[in-house]
Amino acid sequence: MVLDKTGTLTYGNPEVTNIVAAPGTTAEAVIEAAAIAERPSEHPLAKAVLKKASEGSLAIIEPTNFSYMPGKGLVCSAGGEEIVVGNKTLFEERRIDVNGFTGSSDHSSEILVARRGRLLGALQVADRLRPEAIEAVAQLHRMGLRVILLTGDAQSIARSVAKELGIDEVGAELLPEHKVERIKRLIGEGRTVAMIGDGVNDAPALMQAQVGVAMGSGTDVARESAQIMLLGNDLLKFVETLKIARRCHRIIMANFTGTLVVDGIGLGLAAFGFLNPLLAAFIHVTSELAFILNSARLLPARISDNFGKDR
Numbered sequence: 563m564v565l566d567k568t569g570t571l572t573y574g575n576p577e578v579t580n581i582v583a584a585p586g587t588t589a590e591a592v593i594e595a596a597a598i599a600e601r602p603s604e605h606p607l608a609k610a611v612l613k614k615a616s617e618g619s620l621a622i623i624e625p626t627n628f629s630y631m632p633g634k635g636l637v638c639s640a641g642g643e644e645i646v647v648g649n650k651t652l653f654e655e656r657r658i659d660v661n662g663f664t665g666s667s668d669h670s671s672e673i674l675v676a677r678r679g680r681l682l683g684a685l686q687v688a689d690r691l692r693p694e695a696i697e698a699v700a701q702l703h704r705m706g707l708r709v710i711l712l713t714g715d716a717q718s719i720a721r722s723v724a725k726e727l728g729i730d731e732v733g734a735e736l737l738p739e740h741k742v743e744r745i746k747r748l749i750g751e752g753r754t755v756a757m758i759g760d761g762v763n764d765a766p767a768l769m770q771a772q773v774g775v776a777m778g779s780g781t782d783v784a785r786e787s788a789q790i791m792l793l794g795n796d797l798l799k800f801v802e803t804l805k806i807a808r809r810c811h812r813i814i815m816a817n818f819t820g821t822l823v824v825d826g827i828g829l830g831l832a833a834f835g836f837l838n839p840l841l842a843a844f845i846h847v848t849s850e851l852a853f854i855l856n857s858a859r860l861l862p863a864r865i866s867d868n869f870g871k872d873r
Contacts, residue, residue, distance in 0.1 A: 563702055564745065564767070567713040567723060568671075569760035570777055570797075572689040574606045576671065578614040580686040590618060592683035596675045597622045598640045599647040603630065604781070605761075607673060610687050632763050633714045633737035635673075646676040649714070651735070653681075671715050691726065698797035699727045705804065710748075712741045714763060741767040758800065760784050775800060810860055817853045824849040 568574055581589040597615035600608035601622055615622055625638035625645065635648015637656070646656055649672075653660050658676045673685040702709050710731040713720050720734035733744055745767055748755045757764070757771035760780030765787040768774030776788035779795050792800055828845055831837040 563707045564710045564712055564748075564755060564757045564771065565729070566757075566759035566761065566764050566767075567711060567715060567720065568606060568689060569780060570758055571695045571711075571723060571727065572691055574689065574760065574779065576606055576610040576687045576689040578610050578685050579688045581614075581683065582686070583683040584681050587682050589683070590620065591677075592675050592685065593618060594620050594622070595640075595645050595677045595682055596647050596673065596685055598625050599628075599636055599638045599645045599675075601625060602628050602638075603636060606689075607671065607687055611673070611685065614685075633740075643678050647673060649674065649735075651737075671719060691723065692795070692797065694796055694798045696727055698801050699729060701798070701801045702804075703728070703730075705801075705808075710744075712736055712744060712767070738763045738766045742770045745770045758797075759788075806860075813856055813860060817856060820849065820853060820856075 565571060568576075578593070581592050583589045583592050593611065593615050596611045597620060600611045601624060612622070623640055625640045627639040628636065629638065630636045631648070631652060634652040634655075635646065637644065637646050637652075639645070646652065646658060650660060653674050653676065656676075656679075658679060658681060660674060660681060671687045671689075673687060675682045675685065699709055708731070709729050710733065711720060711724050711727075711729045712733040713723075714736055715734060717732075717734040720732045723729075724732045733740070736744070741764070745755050745757060749770075749772065754773075755771045756773040756775060757767050758775045758777070759765075759768055760777035762781050762783050764776075764780075765783045768776060768784060768787040773790065774788035775790045775792065776785045777795050778792045780791075785791050824845065828837060828842065831841070
């Protein structure tokens with residue numbers, strides 16, 4: 563079982579908790595530049611940045627030449643000046659010195675901000691874990707599943723979340739293609755892989771996994787890329803669905819095995835001349851009734867109770 567973090571294990575409604583300005587600049591300049599770049603974006607982090615900018619009553623202009631790089635950040639122009647907002651990987655590619663602005667506190671994602679090729683500072687954005695996530699991961703473990711967290715967040719954040727939830731394995735600072743490679747490797751090892759995600763960055767991995775599951779609040783791209791979509795955002799509902807599916811499979815296999823056994827007995831009796839029409843009808847009706855009653859165990863409790871009362 564492979565899980566994304568933002569929007570899957572967390573609410574996907576992050577908030578800016580801290581603004582760190584580089585020497586010679588101000589926190590207002592950092593949030594203003596970040597808000598300009600994030601204005602056209604639909605990413606959850608963009609909403610947090612724009613909300614913080616609105617609290618400071620900052621005038622945010624519309625950017626031009628907007629370019630989004632999944633898993634890294636974005637680049638745009640405003641007033642003829644280039645603005646870069648994203649992670650350390652993007653800044654290294656753009657050859658912008660980060661001046662030590664790396665590594666944030668637990669559960670905080672760090673967004674670096676630069677303007678005209680100069681680092682302005684960093685925004686620390688935090689999201690809250692879903693309360694049902696801990697129980698959902700625990701139940702997945704009890705079902706014998708290995709749980710892996712694949713996220714684009716920093717290593718320290720990912721490990722902190724994994725420790726709190728009891729996740730078996732962590733992959734951090736991953737781009738979308740890295741998630742796909744990891745899933746391909748797991749499938750190559752003979753594992754059956756289910757991926758749960760909600761964002762644009764998760765879409766390729768959802769398509770690559772043998773079972774792709776999109777959160778109900780996920781992006782359109784994620785929902786279209788997955789084979790299954792949760793109507794809500796409760797991970798426990800997915801666990802419940804998985805339990806029902808396993809129970810259904812067990813009952814189907816039991817009925818299938820029972821059919822083979824009954825037919826085998828019938829063939830044996832017929833071969834030795836012990837099967838008359840009355841006995842054949844009795845075996846057929848009795849076995850079919852047993853299989854129907856076995857299948858009825860899948861009915862919800864309330865339906866089963868009403869069925870029994872009607873009888």
